[in-house]
Amino acid sequence: MKKRSLAGNVGVGVFVIVLVFTVVAFCSPSWLVSDxxxxxxxxxxxxxxxxxxxSLRDPSNSGVGLFFVGCRWVYDPFTYGYDKIRVFILPPFMIATQFFYTVSFLLVLIAFVQILLFFLCCGPDQGKYTLLISLIGYVLLVAGIFGGIGVIIFACLANGEGWMPDxxxxxxxxxxxxxxxxxxAAVIDSILFLTEAKIQKKKSGNIKDSQTQFSMEESKA
Structure with missing residues (x-):
């Protein structure tokens, strides 16, 4: 029996896109950019x-006349006054975006480990092979849903009036x-892996039926 069908091979290829895009988006600082x-x-x-x-003026209107310049981590503990504008930098919708996309990011990493097992180690002769493929599909589905919720929240609220200037x-x-x-792509990939799981389950059932039929014919002989 072939180790993977077309759906499985395409699923592995699409996952490379999911992994690279998700990791780069998670780490890079260009979700919202100025002209x-x-x-x-x-x-x-x-x-x-x-x-x-x-040159961002202190939005808390403290009267000190602070201006924030340059790139910083949002939880920077060293820059004077940065802790006081953290509420401005991280409104509730931004925290929600961070939460949903972080969960998506972690699930993609879990799927990466599972796909390494699927691609390099496991085969149809192992009992949990179909279960592993199904788990990959469901993990990617949840990752895609959580990532989608995160980007929808950000798209709806990040560029509106009342947050960042200009x-x-x-x-x-x-x-x-x-x-x-x-x-x-994570949602599409989940469909591919769930399809692969169904194909492998059907193949396994056909092999068992063939073995049973062969055994019955051999016993009759």
Whole structure:
């Protein structure tokens, strides 16, 4: 019996896209970017975990006259005054985006380990082979759903009025695009692996039926 069908082989190939796009989107700081043609923009770009400002005035209106410049981790504990604007930097919708996309990211990593087992170690002769493929499919399905929820929340609320300054001159960046494609590809990949599981289950059943029929004919002889 062939180790993998076409659905399984394509599923492995599509997963490479899911893994690369999800990891890059998770780590890169270009979910929301400022129009590069606007020289006076206060924000340059931001991601899930990093914000880059050109000259952001302290939004808390503390009267100190602080300006934040450069790229920093959103939980930076060293920059003076940064902790006081964290509520501004991380509104509830941003925390929700971080949560959903982090869960998606972790599930993709779990699927990566499972696919290594599927691709390199396991075969149809092993009892849990079909179960492993099904688990990959379901893990990727949940990863795609959680990632999709995260990008929908971000798309609906990140570029609206009331959060980052100059919102009319900002737009969703390439990191966000990778996140969208990665989440959609994860759902497609889950369908491929669930199809592969069904095919392998059917093949296994056909082999068992053939062996049973052969045994019956041999006993009669």
């Amino acid at each position: 590069y043609r606007i020289t006076g923009a206060k924000m340059e770009r931001l991601g899930l975990w990093t914000h880059c400002f050109r 919102h009319q001159n900002t737009f969703l960046g390439w990191s966000f695009g990778l996140a969208v494609v990665g989440s959609f």
